[in-house]
Amino acid sequence: MIVAEQKPLEEIGQMIAPYEKVLILGCGTCMTVCGAGGEREVSFLHGALQVAQARSGTNVHDFVEYTVKRQCDFEFLDLVADRISEVDAVLSLGCGIGVQAIAERFPDTPVLPGVNTSFMGMTSEWGIWDERCAACGDCRLDETAGICPITRCTKGILNGPCAGTKNGKCEANREIDCAWVLIYRRLERLGQLEKMRRYYPPRNFRTIPRPRRIVSRVKVEPGESNGQIAI
Amino acid sequence: MAKSLFEEKLNSDKFLVTTEVGPPKGADVSEMVHLIEMLKDKVDAINVTDHQSSVMRFPSLGGCLLVKELGGEPILQVTCRDRNRLALQADLLLAYSRGIRNVLCLTGDSIDVGDHKEAKPVFDLDSVQLLKMIRIMESGKDMGGNDLKGTPEFCIGASVHPAADFIEPQLIKFEKKVVAGAQFFQTQGIYDLDSLRRFMQFASQFQVKILAGIIVMASARMARYMNENVPGVIVPQFIIDEFAGVEKGKGLQKGIEIAARTIKAIKEEKLCHGVHIMAVGNERVVPEILEAADL
Ligand code: SF4
Ligand code: SF4
Numbered sequence: 095m096i097v098a099e100q101k102p103l104e105e106i107g108q109m110i111a112p113y114e115k116v117l118i119l120g121c122g123t124c125m126t127v128c129g130a131g132g133e134r135e136v137s138f139l140h141g142a143l144q145v146a147q148a149r150s151g152t153n154v155h156d157f158v159e160y161t162v163k164r165q166c167d168f169e170f171l172d173l174v175a176d177r178i179s180e181v182d183a184v185l186s187l188g189c190g191i192g193v194q195a196i197a198e199r200f201p202d203t204p205v206l207p208g209v210n211t212s213f214m215g216m217t218s219e220w221g222i223w224d225e226r227c228a229a230c231g232d233c234r235l236d237e238t239a240g241i242c243p244i245t246r247c248t249k250g251i252l253n254g255p256c257a258g259t260k261n262g263k264c265e266a267n268r269e270i271d272c273a274w275v276l277i278y279r280r281l282e283r284l285g286q287l288e289k290m291r292r293y294y295p296p297r298n299f300r301t302i303p304r305p306r307r308i309v310s311r312v313k314v315e316p317g318e319s320n321g322q323i324a325i
Numbered sequence: 326m327a328k329s330l331f332e333e334k335l336n337s338d339k340f341l342v343t344t345e346v347g348p349p350k351g352a353d354v355s356e357m358v359h360l361i362e363m364l365k366d367k368v369d370a371i372n373v374t375d376h377q378s379s380v381m382r383f384p385s386l387g388g389c390l391l392v393k394e395l396g397g398e399p400i401l402q403v404t405c406r407d408r409n410r411l412a413l414q415a416d417l418l419l420a421y422s423r424g425i426r427n428v429l430c431l432t433g434d435s436i437d438v439g440d441h442k443e444a445k446p447v448f449d450l451d452s453v454q455l456l457k458m459i460r461i462m463e464s465g466k467d468m469g470g471n472d473l474k475g476t477p478e479f480c481i482g483a484s485v486h487p488a489a490d491f492i493e494p495q496l497i498k499f500e501k502k503v504v505a506g507a508q509f510f511q512t513q514g515i516y517d518l519d520s521l522r523r524f525m526q527f528a529s530q531f532q533v534k535i536l537a538g539i540i541v542m543a544s545a546r547m548a549r550y551m552n553e554n555v556p557g558v559i560v561p562q563f564i565i566d567e568f569a570g571v572e573k574g575k576g577l578q579k580g581i582e583i584a585a586r587t588i589k590a591i592k593e594e595k596l597c598h599g600v601h602i603m604a605v606g607n608e609r610v611v612p613e614i615l616e617a618a619d620l
Contacts, residue, residue, distance in 0.1 A: 249405075249406075257557035265435055266436075278497075294454075296449065
């Protein structure tokens with residue numbers, strides 16, 4: 095899933111300053127799971143912003159809160175079209191994709207990012223999220239025993255560990271496992287160390303000319319035809 | 326024909342001695358010039374470090390040009406941290422056109438340990454790919470497959486960490502570097518000869534020259550600091566203890582003694598093909614070390 099962190103209250107305060115009526119819009123998917131912008135955080139932020147403006151003695155803002163299931167799909171955004179038409183700005187607690195989807199779908203309404211979108215990762219334990227994939231467009235996990243060197247090695251190198259690894263940890267951060275030590279151990283366990291002996295050529299960064307797009311071969315339409323392969 | 330004086334010596338049976346200088350942080354190269362003049366006739370080649378420990382400095386290429394101008398034999402250290410494949414190839418073409426023929430290919434320390442922590446790390450290539458890249462250029466092509474007008478030729482080396490606390494993956498990488506074209510290796514710091522002996526047992530099956538890395542330390546504090554903060558440096562406790570027993574102000578003397586003792590032992594035992602002395606800031610004592618080691 096996509097992992098993000100809420101921006102500091104002060105920064106949010108500065109962003110919303112020019113707008114009177116603001117919709118704080120949460121996202122029910124990744125942002126809820128990573129605790130950055132689900133229903134709960136929308137409500138906390140709403141409260142915090144109100145307290146902040148009461149303290150400053152300037153009651154300029156009028157807040158509304160709402161959380162959609164997913165901000166990254168127009169289908170779900172359409173459900174809040176009415177609410178959005180009534181405000182001066184949307185403070186989105188969706189990831190960067192949600193923010194942009196809103197900007198695209200509602201061209202006349204300013205949209206402000208309430209979170210910093212950080213990476214794609216997983217929940218290691220509750221409250222700790224770890225990056226696991228950089229969406230490089232050329233997945234090599236079969237060669238590396240299912241452990242991604244591009245995201246989990248600080249240098250993203252492909253031919254084995256640098257000399258900085260110590261006690262199995264990375265030279266850049268002694269709290270974090272060296273990806274290449276993990277890869278070695280797992281390849282050894284799987285009896286596939288020959289994969290590490292191979293030479294891996296430099297990455298092809300053309301797989302990711304930005305912005306990236308995936309055109310599915312699967313026809314994705316609501317209704318019965320959903321899921322059929324288009325010829 | 327050998328590509329450089331250094332390569333000629335690599336191909337001989339001579340016990341090789343290389344050392345390194347770190348360029349200044351700033352445009353004043355007078356101290357580096359002084360060090361190069363002092364060292365150039367005492368060693369077989371001088372490495373110039375490339376933003377070592379990710380600390381921004383005068384460039385390695387500029388330092389190597391100075392070594393050349395002053396009549397020394399330079400080894401250009403090249404890391405993958407700051408340049409993509411275009412810049413790496415361009416720098417090597419410049420180096421070659423100005424007579425620099427020896428290159429040490431390194432991945433480079435991570436940005437996080439340096440003094441520009443917010444910089445963008447590049448790592449377009451890794452050290453193995455960089456070695457390969459040079460061999461591709463020598464075939465007359467660039468990495469994009471285009472013809473080069475004028476083909477460079479280099480004597481290339483790499484680094485290896487014989488004292489790593491988890492050696493197996495390092496050995497695999499060492500072998501990959503050999504296959505990719507490395508002709509010589511300068512190792513990370515060596516203190517206990519056992520790890521070097523074990524490593525040489527493995528390495529002797531390959532046709533490459535190994536120069537054992539000797540790091541000169543000046544105090545227990547420095548030894549501890551390097552152990553904890555410098556990537557790839559593992560200082561054994563017995564060395565730290567040895568420093569701890571030394572009276573104040575005599576630390577560097579101790580460092581010289583330990584370095585000379587290690588070099589002597591390596592040479593007497595014919596453990597490997599030479600040594601690479603890294604004096605990190607105390608380059609001026611290198612001649613003293615060489616003398617104490619009877620070199
Ligand atoms: S190699 Fe790593 S970054 Fe690339 S797609 Fe696979 S998991 Fe993601
Ligand atoms: S220590 Fe391991 S994870 Fe860290 S940069 Fe080196 S190889 Fe990558």
